[in-house]
Amino acid sequence: MTPERTAKVLVFGAGGYLGSAIVRRFVAAGHQVTGLVRREDAADQLRSVGAEPVLGDLGDIEAVLPLLDAADTVVFAAQLMMEAERTTVSAMIDRLAGTGKTFVFTSGTGVLSQRTDGEWSEDTFAEDDDFVPSKYIGRRKDTEDLVRAASATGLRAMVIRPAMIWGHGGCPMLSAFHASAEKTGTVCYVGRGLNLYSGVHVDDVAELYALAVEKGTPGALYHAVSGETNFRTLAEAVARSRGVQSRSVDFAEAITIWDKFTALVALSVCSRSRAPRSRSELGWAPHPDRLDIMEDVAHPAYRS
Structure with missing residues (x-):
């Protein structure tokens, strides 16, 4: 898509998994993109796709x-x-404040996750559904609210809340399953493994940012989600790709395999979401060739 005018886009987290996809999407649309990165190798990566890097750290605000x-x-x-x-x-x-510029904050559906220790939850949430924020990372909801309220200060502020992001070998959950094989010789999941995060391809998330910047509503929250597959099914697929067995572990063992944060916030919860506002208001839809997370399971990046 060629923009009506070339915009100057500044991306924080431009060297990361999602940030780099956002950079590529805006560069492809003809925008002038600058990205804050902390390392010279990340700066080189930005230059290679046509963006301008700035070395710095958000710790020095x-x-x-x-x-x-x-x-x-x-x-x-x-x-x-x-x-x-x-x-x-x-x-x-x-x-x-007062500039009329666009500010897009990235949250995540971890804010609405529910600890189930491997069980499925029937609860699924659209953008503006009420929910009880996660005990562990639900404070991000306060930051979401801060951003959305900023639209009253002369700032075109919005929040994007992606589901579990996958594609190009960068999915954190798939990385965790592969890591368990490296550590234990088996691919592990918590409890019965019926829990899940709804998922979406990273390039489809980047497309949602482009649409939100183009025609999003100030103060809006947009979800990005294209499907869902439970963690046991993913773990079994990873195990097949590596030629090993999969097995269930309890929460105590999960902490020893991964770490407390990964075990608690990523692999012991269920987080299911829908994106009706993104679809109806922005015309967003996942690409039909980017719907099956199983295509990402054996990506070589997970072994490197």
């Missing part, structure tokens, strides 16, 4: 804030701890 002044659109796709994230986003919103 006073040095970073002036970058916002030259941008038309700011995309926050960085991953920070909850309190640091809220503080950083709040400072950016204050800097952008």
Whole structure:
């Protein structure tokens, strides 16, 4: 898609899995893209796709804030701890207030996850459905609300809340299953493994950002989700790809295989979502060739 005008897009987290996909999408549309990265190798990667890197760290927010002044659109796709994230986003919103610029904050459907220890939950959530925020990372909902309320300050602010992202060998859950094989010789899942995160291909998430920037509503929240496959099915598929067995573990063993955060927030919960607002309001839909997460299971990146 060729934009009506070339916009200056600033992406935070541009060297990351999602951030790099967002950069590629906006560069392909003809925008002038700048990305904040922390390492020179990530800077080289940005240059290779036609974006301009800036070396820096969100931990030094006073040095970073002036970058916002030259941008038309700011995309926050960085991953920070909850309190640091809220503080950083709040400072950016204050800097952008009254400018009429676009600010897109990246959340995730972990905020609505429910701990089930491997059991399935029938609960599934659209963008503006009520839910009880996760005990563990639900504080990100406060940052979402902060961003959405900023639309009243003369800022075109929106939130995108992707489901579990996969594609190009970068899915964190698939990485965890492969890691369990490296550590234990088997691919492990928690309990009965009937739990899941709804999923979506990373390139389809990047497309949603482009649509939100083009025609999104100030103050809106948009989901990105294209399907769902339970964790036991994914673990069994990873096991077949590696020629090993899969097995169930309890939560205590899961902590020893991965770490407490991964076991608790990623692999012991159920998080199911829908995206009616993204589809109806923005015309977003996942590409028909990017619907099957099984195509990503054996990607060589998971072994490297």
